[in-house]
Amino acid sequence: MERERETERETERETERETERETERETERETERETERERETERERETERERQRERETERETERETERETERDRERQRERQRERERERERERRRERQRDGERDRERERERERERERERQRETERERQRERDRERQRERQRERERERERDGERDRERERERDRERERERERERERERETERDRERETERERQRESQRERQRERDRERERERERERERQRQRQRQRQRQRESERETERERERERERETERETERETERETERETERETERETERQRQRQRQRQRERERERQRQRQRQRQRQRQRQRQRQRQRDRERERERERERERERERERERERERERESERETERERERERERERERERQRERERERQRERERETERERERETETETETERERERERERERERDNNRAVGFMLRCIKLCALVVCCSS
Incomplete structure (x- = not known):
């Protein structure tokens, strides 16, 4: 019995020790839980500060986004104003170019009129020079005809004088021949x-x-x-x-x-000399006739050459007139080609203006598309900002749910521990 009581007392002491140990452990656990709660509280405060910082960051991000959006709008407005200014400058430049092109066309027309006046003046001078050359050639032909007539008259007078001299020589030869015959008859008789x-x-x-x-x-x-x-x-x-x-x-x-006989020698010598003179005279006459024929042939060749030169000059004048007509036709064709080129340049300038207007319209359409794309990008940025904000809220709600779940789990664990402690204490 005593052992039973001792055993019961020992069991009680053991239970008390166990209870103390359990109490100490519970105290430690409570201390740990308190520490854990403090740490949890600290973590919650830190989380709250983090959320505060996140909210501050979010607000700052929102403000920065608003400022960026405002800057984007300002840049958009600035670009719009710059595009407006550029369009205005382009319109001014276009008006200046149109005015410059108009002035250039007017100057070109004035230069063309001046060139046409110069060409007309040059043609008039050329016609005057042609008339002067024609008159000079006419005067030259007149002088040439006068010189030819004078030369012909001089040649005719020379021929008359030559015929007179020839007749005189012939008479002299006849007289000499007569004397020779007389002397020869005398000598022959002797x-x-x-x-x-x-x-x-x-x-x-x-x-x-x-x-x-x-x-x-x-x-x-x-x-x-x-x-x-x-x-x-x-x-x-x-x-x-x-x-x-x-x-x-x-x-x-x-x-x-x-x-x-000496006399016969003298007479024979005289005959020899007479024959020699006769031969000399014959040769002289032959040379005279040859020279006469030579002069006639030379005059004939000169006349032929003169006629040839006249024909050649006439052909040259005809070729010159033909070249002048050809140059006139060429100048007429050149004026027509110049007129066609001017018309073509005018058409080209019109096509260039049309292309420029088309490019202007294309640039305007491109600027419109750029504005639409910029607006679309602005909408996309706003949508992206809203989506990001929504995702951030969703993450915040997820974190809140996780914290609630953690708190619920902690509360359940504490309840379980308290229940276990109550059971232990009851035991």
Whole structure:
């Protein structure tokens, strides 16, 4: 019994110790819970401060967003004013360009009129120069015709004088021939027989000379075939030999005549000189006729050349007139082309103005689209801001629900602990 009581007392003491230990543990747990509550309270305050800071940040963000929105609106208004100013400047520039183009067109038309006046003045000067050249050519032709007439008259007078001199020479030759015939008749009557013999000897010597000349001609032809450049020299030698032969014949005749009679020698010499003079006169007449023919041919060639030059000048004048007509036609075509180019430039300027107006309309449409896009972006930013604000509220509500859940869980745990403590204490 005593052991039972001792055991009961020991059990009670053990229970008391256990209760004390449990009380201490509960006290510690309560202390810990208090500390935890303090920490929770601190965390709640910190959370509240965080929320306060977040709300402040949100309000600051909202104010910043409002300020940014206001700045955006201000920038939009500034851009709108700048675009308006730009449009105004563009309109002023366009008016200035239109005025400048109008002034440039007016200056161009004035320059064109001035060029046309200059071209007309130049054409008038050219026509005046052409008329002056025509008059000068007419005067030149008149002078040329006068000179030709004077030359023809001079040539006619020269021909008359030449014919008169020729007639005079012919009369002189006839008189000389008559005297020669008389002398020759006298001489023939005196020495007919001697002349016969002399003629025989002369014929013999002439034949000999002829043979010699033939041989000389053969040699001459041979040399001519051999050396063409020496023909003239050889002919001169041949003539010299012939003259030498003639002189030798004359000397022989003279010697023969001297052996016969001195008078016959003189008469023969006289005949020789007479024949020589006759030949000289014949040659002179032949040269005169050749010169006459040469002058006639030369005058004929001169007349032909003059006619050729006249025809050539006439053709040149005709070509010049044709070139002038062609230049006039070319200037007319150039004026037409210039008019077409001016019309084309005017059309091009009109097309350029139309394109400029189209570009202006396109820029206006682009600015309108830009304003619409800017408005759309503004709406998107506002929508994004509202969405972000809504998401932030949703996160705040989520955090609030989490805190409520945490508080509920803590309260339930505390209740469970208190129930367990009550059960322990009751036991």
